[in-house]
Amino acid sequence: MSVINPDQINAQRLAGLRPSADRTDIDPALGDGSLVDDPGKVAPLVLNNRSFHDITEIVSGYSEKAPNWWWFHALGFAATVASIAQVMILYLIITGVGVWGLNNQVDWAWDITNFVFWIGIGHAGTLISAILCLLKQPWRTAVNRAAEAMTIFAVMCAGIFPGIHVGRVWFAWMLFPIPNYNYIWPNFRSPLLWDVFAVSTYATVSALFWYMGMIPDFATFRDRAHLRMRQGKSKQVELRLPVPLPLPTIKLPWRGDLIRAYVFGFLSLGWRMSGRHWYRYEKAYLILAGISTPLVLSVHSIVSFDFATSVVPGWHTTIFPPYFVAGAVFGGFAMVLLLLIPLRALMTNFSDLLTLRHLENMAKIILVTGMMVGFAYSMEFFIAWYSGSQFEADAFLYNRATPDWLDSRGAPYWWAYYAMIGCNVISPQIFWFRKMRRSPLAIWIVAFFVTIGMWFERFVIIVTSIHRAFLPGEWHMFFPTPVDILTFVGSCGVFLTLFLLFIRFLPIFPISEIKNVLPGASPHDYHDDHGDEHEGEHAGEGAH
């Protein structure tokens, strides 16, 4: 039986000050102990023999304890960058889209590039939470909550750009079929309108999925706050000074636990971990996972229709839907790794829940999806040749791949194309080496390159294709203005700010799902001859 309050040793252990009591010597070949290559053994999903209570303590601790020093610095930086986006958007609205570098020929540039970039980032979250759920991959539990949060924040960033690129933002409501005085309706035969429905459905369903997964964890937070209040352990909120000054601490007249009990109590809807509730919950969750899977495939397919249904050479290709979906998963996984690897180093006990095995699995997915986009890039060239279409051959061979200094028919955006190839196709190839797949630093660097490469992929598709149309008289270059650049940089700040707030206040790991994959979670883990003492002995084995 467990205890409500960890004793001193346990508290130190959870704070990372003391190694786990049951820690056994780990074979260095196994990295942190999760890299089991023996197919007869199941790699542990949680390290250091953590009990159910340990998981609760670790994950709740991230939200309950005062944040680390780096969190304040990071939030301050991210929020400042985010405010740049607000200023730029305000400037755009009061001035007009002329503040961007768009011209008559290149009428979609950074705005739609950023939109497709951000919406693609989100896809990894849904892939992890929905597709890996259907495939019964228990390793998803370590990353799904953070990845889903990332999905929602990325979709929010994506939503900014089509909203503001319409020019007269106050008419953006005309995207939706709202009955109006002028009897003007949207054109449902246009892929741009499909996009409105696909992206708004995606944002809504992702948010529902995210919230539903968090309900049991909110209940955990609520009950912990209640228990502390009933035991008289909760403290008044102290107003901390940003710099150490010899002033008395100001105590605010309310208790943090009261606020937590109210907020998480409201959000958890009175969840009481009932077996009957769990049964319906699991079925409803499975249905949400089941419908999110075709949804995530449809969203980026529909985004690709924005281009594929046009007659612009370089856009008018049937490979676009699967190519966009693979690219989205590729870029999304890179963003998950980009965010979680630093957290793994910075936050206490994070590496017990997000093991090297998880990172290796994600590195493998990066490698696979990187090869998929590489295949799509080469297939574009094959079809450009095989179709016999002169314009398409020109779009790929000269507009993209031939530098203008090498051949007079080449285009000035060759460097963007080769940046894309270098980052997306070549850089993930180092994951063929086991050592690289298992090195957080190497993975982080590749993830960084992939994120850049995926932005360039959208830039190449959009700007390179339209900057040279059918007639040379229509040829125009695109040059971003500072407003273009700062709006994109600002949207990164918005994303980062939301993510930092998420890791501070909400459950970063799905507490109940992680408990469910611990040894001892399944009734079949217990044998009558061992009795209750069996719990914990199975450490080193996954529950499934």
Add this chain to the structure above:
Amino acid sequence: MAQTTYETESGAKVFGLLAEFSNPHTLTEGAKKIRDAGFKKWDTHAPFPVHEMEESMGIVGKAIAPMMFVIGCAAICGAGGGYLMQYLINVDYEIIVQGKPTSGAWEPFIPVTFELGILFTAFGSLLSMFAFNGLPRHHHPLFTSDNFLRCTDDAFFISIEAADAKFDYDQTKQLLSDAGAMHVEVIEES
């Protein structure tokens, strides 16, 4: 038959009994005994969905069939309503642009029909899960027990309501102990 009501020494009405179990295994075994004893208003409480608990509780299928029906209806409403909306908007009021066929072409309406079907199914599954679970219910007599609050951490419980037709204070308490409970406490109505 009039239901017997039980009162504690302080005069409060008894809501039911709450029994704590040591682990998922003993909880499952205990649940099977309560199920076989024929109780209806009882429940198990565990920090995570215990594997095959629905079988041990004898609620397979019964608990989710109406929920699945509602979700199916939501899916049909979303997809059907979505298609109808587009038909009324774009066929009733034709927009002749882009050289696309205006009459008889249903294919361009499929993406939005699909998306709205998904959207309604998602709302249907979440909201019907709440509705059939009787949520939100922020207040429940079980929450008065300090022990019970550990259920969201690492404790396992079975609760039996006094409103159950088979409930008898002493016998039920004995049954829970025999089923492997570590200790049994009385929960007052509040």
